[in-house]
Amino acid sequence: MTTTFATLAELTAAVGTxxxxxxxxxxxxxxINLFAEATGDHxxxxxxxxxxxxxxxxxxxxHGYLTMSMIPVLAKECYDVQGVRMALNYGSEKVRFPSPLPVGTAIRAKAELVSATEVTGGVQAVVRFTITSAESAKPHCVAETITRFYA
Known part of the structure; x- marks a missing residue:
């Protein structure tokens, strides 16, 4: 299920959902091997x-950071904000890796809009991503990402 927002005002109104x-x-x-090559973490x-x-x-x-680095591709499947000039990754907060992610595991993410505040020229959104699998009772990654959307 993907949620599409036509405007930044619609996104802002969706806080808590x-x-x-x-x-x-x-x-x-x-x-995993490609990530190790890219980061030097062997x-x-x-x-x-x-x-x-x-x-x-x-x-x-x-790698925990590999799991986290998949958020952009997972996020595209969770929500879309239209009518913006650009979106910039502004960082992350409260990143945790509660359970290891074994090779061969299928994961998915659930996204929740934690906050949306006005910044000069746009909106800063904090989205909590919870990355899970069918094999684990605990999530593999929980991260609050910060994205700035510019009108």
Whole structure:
């Protein structure tokens, strides 16, 4: 389910509501390896399947920051703000990784609009993303992202 806002005023009026839920996306070893290459984080629990098999996880696990870095693609499937000149990532707050994300797990995100405040030329929105899977009772990532939408 994707929520579309025609204006920034509509977005602002939606504070406190759920914006949508993304499709499922499987996090495979190729994605984990590419993230390791991009960031230089080659910690064995992420990139060495043979060694990771001997851990309590039984397999490699995704980097927490990889899970978080998927928010842009998941967000597009949760909500859309039309009629804006541009949207800029302004940062994140309260980022947590409550449970590890094993390789091969399909994840999705639920988005909730926490706040929307006027800034010069637009609106600053804080959206809480909760990234979950069917395999875990706890979320894999909970992050409040800050985006500035400019009219």
């Amino acid at each position: 759920e914006l949508g839920t993304s499709q499922w996306h499987t996090v495979d070893q190729d994605r 910690q064995w629990i992420h990139v060495d399947p043979r060694r990771a098999k001997e851990t309590p996880f039984g397999s490699t696990i995704a």
